[in-house]
Amino acid sequence: MMIPSNPHIAIAGAGSVGCYIGGRLAAAGRDVVFLARPALNDAIAARGLTLSDLKGGKDVTLAPETLEVTDDPATALGSADIVLVTVKSGATAAIAEEIATHAKPEAIVVSLQNGVDNPEILRRRLGDGRTVVAGMVPFNIVQTREPGEPVSFRRATSGKVMLAEDTAALAKLLDVAGSPAREQKDMLGLQWTKLLLNLNNALNALAGVPLADEFSDRGWRRLLAAQVKEGLAVLKAAGIRPARFEGIHPRIVANVLPLPDTAFRLLARGMLSIDPRARSSMWDDLEARKPTEVDFIQGKVMSLAEETGIATPVIESVYLQVKDAEAPATARPI
Numbered sequence: 001m002m003i004p005s006n007p008h009i010a011i012a013g014a015g016s017v018g019c020y021i022g023g024r025l026a027a028a029g030r031d032v033v034f035l036a037r038p039a040l041n042d043a044i045a046a047r048g049l050t051l052s053d054l055k056g057g058k059d060v061t062l063a064p065e066t067l068e069v070t071d072d073p074a075t076a077l078g079s080a081d082i083v084l085v086t087v088k089s090g091a092t093a094a095i096a097e098e099i100a101t102h103a104k105p106e107a108i109v110v111s112l113q114n115g116v117d118n119p120e121i122l123r124r125r126l127g128d129g130r131t132v133v134a135g136m137v138p139f140n141i142v143q144t145r146e147p148g149e150p151v152s153f154r155r156a157t158s159g160k161v162m163l164a165e166d167t168a169a170l171a172k173l174l175d176v177a178g179s180p181a182r183e184q185k186d187m188l189g190l191q192w193t194k195l196l197l198n199l200n201n202a203l204n205a206l207a208g209v210p211l212a213d214e215f216s217d218r219g220w221r222r223l224l225a226a227q228v229k230e231g232l233a234v235l236k237a238a239g240i241r242p243a244r245f246e247g248i249h250p251r252i253v254a255n256v257l258p259l260p261d262t263a264f265r266l267l268a269r270g271m272l273s274i275d276p277r278a279r280s281s282m283w284d285d286l287e288a289r290k291p292t293e294v295d296f297i298q299g300k301v302m303s304l305a306e307e308t309g310i311a312t313p314v315i316e317s318v319y320l321q322v323k324d325a326e327a328p329a330t331a332r333p334i
Ligand SMILES: NC(=O)C1=CN([C@@H]2O[C@H](COP(=O)(O)OP(=O)(O)OC[C@H]3O[C@@H](n4cnc5c(N)ncnc54)[C@H](OP(=O)(O)O)[C@@H]3O)[C@@H](O)[C@H]2O)C=CC1
Pocket: 012, 013, 014, 015, 016, 017, 018, 035, 036, 037, 040, 086, 087, 088, 089, 091, 094, 095, 098, 112, 113, 114, 115, 137, 138, 139, 140, 141, 142, 280, 281, 284, 290, 293
């Protein structure tokens, strides 16, 4: 993989992940342009960005004049050497179209999204000649907008951005203070593991309580464990091996989650040491009345379950509840 020196990096779909990672890259001196929707474009162009971290000591404010932000895809993508795709999964096909139209054929496209389908959606649209790299963001970002203040993005949990193997130069470029990055051997296995853990996104959105509170409640933990166990059975039947995530196999997670509170607190300290405001990206979507990624998370396991003949009643029930919550209020039965 050839990366030019001082490459232009475009953030395709600046939102929570895009602004945080793009902001950290810009703060580290990388050449970054943000492709944002008009409202966020205007807010960043007027007041800049603030980036902060759970661990403290890494707070940065980026003034508007130090940032390149645009709502024009041709401007953002036209000169990019690297495109970091940070849109929600439902928007991948559309952003792929914009990349195909505006970006140079040799631009490297990196998916930093949840789910397992996005790199393939990008590859299919962009064709064999393009380099598409699968990536994974393990940490949670809390976005806040206060009138008159820079738009704030806070990393609310820890972890390193993971990139598919044979991407050493890319990993080095993206490995910056506040947003560490490294190569991962079994990227597909890791994406599946993240997908199993992301089965919680829906629960968190439905619960409407921050992640720390949700994980303190054994009822929610049991529901997550039930979903992960169903997911693991489906993956086993399909011959897919989820990878360890930060050294831990999802089977262990599924066994620890249902433990009584005291034992859980003891064994899973890491899961609870998160910013009290951290919440799943699906909660953000439900609250904003935007389509969620449930088809790419619960829905992905369900379609594999159908192929393999494995029952997934808990996952299906959670899926249906999210679909109900997504529907416009007027369309709901009285
Ligand atoms: N938020 C988090 O903490 C984490 C999220 N992830 C994953 O990262 C991915 C991104 O999530 P997140 O950052 O939360 O998403 P956001 O919705 O916060 O950000 C995506 C942004 O891209 C915009 N967008 C979509 N299509 C286009 C387009 N064609 N041109 C310009 N802008 C566009 C969206 O606008 P609009 O909404 O108007 O379409 C939105 O503002 C998801 O797959 C998510 O699951 C992974 C780890 C943590």
